[in-house]
Amino acid sequence: MIGAAVGLGNVWRFPYMVGKFGGAAFVLFYVLVAVVIGVPALMAEYALGRHTRRGPVGAFAAGGFPFGKQVGWFFFAIVTAATGYYTAVIGWVLYYGVADLVSGLGVSLDAAAVLPPDHGFAPKSFFLQLLCTGSVILACTVVLLRGLRGGIEASSKIIMPALFTILILLTVRSLTLPGAMQGVQWYILKFQWSDLTPAVMVAAIGHAIFSLSLGGTFMVIYGSYLNEKDNLAGPAVWTVIGDTGSALVAGLAIIPAVIALGLEPTAGPSLLFSTIPRVFAGIPGGWLWGFLFFAGLLGAAYLSDIAAFEALVAGLTDNTRLTRKKAVWLIAGAVFVVSIPPSINNAIFVPWDLTFGSGMQTLGSLLAVVTLGWCVNRSEALRQLGADGTRPVPAWLFLWIRFGIPVAIIAVGVWWALSSVFGVVKAV
Secondary structure, three states: OHHHHOOHHHHHHHHHHHHHOOOHHHHHHHHHHHHHHHHHHHHHHHHHHHHHOOOHHHHHHHOOOOOHHHHHHHHHHHHHHHHHHHHHHHHHHHHHHHHHHHHOOOOOOOOOOOOOOOOOOOHHHHHHHHHHHHHHHHHHHHHHHOOHHHHHHHHHHHHHHHHHHHHHHHHHHHHOOOOHHHHHHHHHHOOOHHHOOHHHHHHHHHHHHHHOOOOOOHHHHHHOOOOOOOOOHHHHHHHHHHHHHHHHHHHHHHHHHHHHOOOOOOOHHHHOOOHHHHHHHOOOOHHHHHHHHHHHHHHHHHHHHHHHHHHHHHHHHHHOOOOHHHHHHHHHHHHHHHOHHHHHOHHHHHHHHHHHHHHHHHHHHHHHHHHHHHHOOHHHHHHHHOOOOOOOOOHHHHHHHHHHHHHHHHHHHHHHHHHHHHHHHHHO
């Protein structure tokens, strides 16, 4: 479950969100949100999955949500589109990791060759992108064909410890750079109440949902695999600790180094692929540190991609007569096809990310929580949330799942919609 949560959202998205939204205020509120909203929301998705024993396609229907089957297939299509662009980004990471490795051997690769251009069509980057994306999809397919324990769990037990080790090594190296403490202060110590604006709070809530892989899909299918007697609080707490901890360490490895070398932490999504290579270039033995960084990121993103594929495969095997092997290959082909549009140029990629990633993922999380809190029988929902029977679920926790989390997510959506409308009106 930690492997499903930890991914590009932690090492790619979190540092640039910190830079964009002003440092410590965003970081501290994000940690608060991960605990207050993330833990109970994860418990709700795990409980929905275990109660229905279905993937995202069948869980909404079995949970009693109106038009649940149609809603499930809708999110199946959304996850397919999201997995396409997500896998394309992993292809970028693969290319940059190889580029850093071969640079240590004296071979130089074009650093921007695989990135889609801002406008138009560039054949070189497009076809190289498809090659990298296809390689990632093939690697996911190999693990998925081995099944849950032999493939997914075995890979997670190797990759996650390796990722944390790499991040810690990079953090130590980052903090030893002259001027790094200025970055640390801006990152987590220089908190001011005036910096905690509504925009910062909305961004933190949205990113927490994105980073924890909430959305009525991945965590629902993983919850369906849990033992009937398992207490859901433990997996939820440890998933938040692993996911949030990796994000905080990744920020500590990146942001102090960026500031110490006089670069701009507010570079946005390009921070990882444009700014970070310049950071490594300014460090002795930078090719090695760069390779370790992108190798660790590749591993984390790969596990999240496997979780996405698993949700889609389960959607087919639960609701059709396809065998798992046929479903795996069918999903691999579908993801490759939908990875093509966002690979053409960034004018397609950016709205693809905002629509199928942040926006639809938040909606999926809302509907999953509403399904457990309002559609599943109350006594059954309480039983699933505290299944081991040693301690009843506190009444406030169920009320928070039923009322608090939906209100918080809806408030984020309303604020985002209003700010977008007013931003368009102002531009006009």
